Structures are given as structure tokens and as C-alpha cells.
Amino acid sequence: MADYDYVFVKTGAGDEVLPSVARSIADAIASATVQGGVAWRTSLGRTATARVRPNWIGRPDEFAPDDIAAYAAYEVMIEIGVRGADPGAQLAEARRVFDGLRSRRPEWSSLLVQGLDTLVAAWHEGRHTEFTELTSVFAEDRMIWDGAAVPYRATR
DSSP, X not given: OOSOEEEXXXXXXXXXXXXXXXXXXXXXXXOEEETTEEEEEOTTSOEEEXXXXXXXXXXXXXXXXTOOOTTTTOSEEEEEEETTOOHHHHHHHHHHHHHHHHHHOTTSEEEEEETTTEEEEEEETTEEEEOOTTOBSSGGGHHHXXXXXXXXXOOO
């Protein structure tokens, strides 16, 4: 099991929107914000956390400019973990965050990612897309997720 599952969010406002994202998560899942994110009890009584921070991963580098991940254009990364849970329960809590944000903030694009490598779902421009279990977030599956994810545009 991956230590965390992730929701990536594109608000268009940069990473200064982090407190607003945390509040939107808390409102969507009827929880309270804590420093740096949100914490709640799952239906199984386990503690779940969603740490909200700037997205610092997935961007191509100068040595591999075409090696891009689906989440490269998203400025916010939400790291979801559930202590002592099996992978299905943790992914279910990550989906709860994804679905809650999609419903509360439909103007924000978002991705649901298992671990940091498997694309599960996307919300972009009012369209919801579900992916097969084996869809990679990396360039190898770009033809599958291109159009469902926010396109990355390098800035120089």
C-alpha cells in the first residue's frame, strides 16, 4: 500500500490559496481544519488526514522536457493518509476529498491519484473522467489522460 493517496487541485490562484482549499475540504466532508490541512474520523473509526501544500512534483526538467506527469500543472497537492487502513479504505477517503471538492468547487480542476503513479479520476472543465486501474500519471499514458487533465505549460 502506498503511504498516501493524492488529490491535485488547479485553482488558477497559485499556492496562496492553500487555506481556502483546506476550508473547502473541511466543509465538503464535515470536518475541521487543522494546521496545514484537515483531520477527520473515518466510518471505521480510523484517523484520516489531508495535508494541503504546494505541488512540487511532476514537472519536467531540463534533461527530460517531455517526461511530464499528469499532475504537473496543478499548484496544490493534497496528501491523504489513513492510519492502519487497507489500500481500499485509504483510496475511499481520498475519493471522498476529490468528490467533495468537485461538488463544492466545480470551477477547480482536480485529479485523484493512487500513490503517486496511478491516475484514478479527473475533473476538468466540467467533465468527470474515470480511468482504468492501470493508467499511469506519467508520459507513457499521456494519450489516455491528455484532455482530461490540465495541460502543463512551461514558463520561462
